[in-house]
Amino acid sequence: MVLSPxxxxxxxxxxxxxxxxxxxxxxxxWGLMxxxxxxxxxxxxxxxVLMTLLVFAGTAQLAALPLIAAGAPVWVVLAAAFCVNLRFVVFSAHLRDYAIHLPFRERMLFGYLSGxxxxxxxVQRYPHxxxxxxxxxxxxxxxxxSTVSNYVNWCVSCLTGVLAAQFFPLSWGLGFAGTLAVLGVACAMLDSRMRVLAAVLAAGVAVLTAALPLRLNLxxxxxxxxxxCVALEYTVLRQATEEREAREAALEHQP
Incomplete structure (x- = not known):
């Protein structure tokens, strides 16, 4: 049982x-910021406090906050949060085989705590x-x-930021420090050409469309x-994988 003694x-x-x-x-x-x-x-x-404990999605929170402060329509806020969390659809598809044997409620918890x-x-430790x-x-x-540690760390640091916000004036540049921290974590994840391509594309398009209102460039x-990246995954990369597997199978059957 998940989270049982x-x-x-x-x-x-x-x-x-x-x-x-x-x-x-x-x-x-990142959580403090x-x-x-x-x-x-x-x-x-x-x-x-409720947003920290229930939403548990740093990028979605940061994407939604300026829109909420600007008085953006609810559909824009929801669309922004949905878009920045689209990557979890890919994550969950990959994690399905690891958690399919769990009961429904435990799978929901497994997914909710994912980061x-x-x-x-x-996936680096358990590729299969x-x-x-x-x-x-x-x-x-x-x-x-791993995920429980992440949840506790996020909630404690984020709640600390909520409670102590008045002691951190904007002139301290805390937002920039938090951005650097997130950038460091993100760069550590760029361990494949696909991830590097996704990061470069997202950043490039966001800069080129910076004039869009309500931060829709993000x-x-x-x-x-x-x-x-999804198109490449299901066309070029899948074809390359199939060709490699075919070559490996042919080599195994050679006398």
């Missing part, structure tokens, strides 16, 4: 929490799903250890990057 006692759960530690400081800086941004955007203390860093660390119960249990335990950048 037996889960907490597993070595894989503790290992997942330890493997998260190298990125702890960067995520904490997000908490301050929520208060400075006009959210009340209750709204800031960018946790996903990258997980397995069918044996012990292997499945180890993977779920490791992932939950939405445009995300949509273009996701659309092109």
């Amino acid at each position: 037996a889960m907490w006692r597993q070595a894989a759960f503790r290992q997942g929490a330890r493997d998260y530690l190298p990125v702890w400081l960067g995520i904490a800086a 997000t908490g301050v941004a929520m208060t400075n955007s006009g959210l009340s203390l209750v709204e800031g 960018d860093v946790n996903y990258v660390l997980f 799903a397995v069918s044996d119960p012990a292997g499945r249990g180890e993977r779920v335990a490791w992932y939950m250890g 939405v445009a950048g995300i949509l273009v990057a996701v659309a092109l």
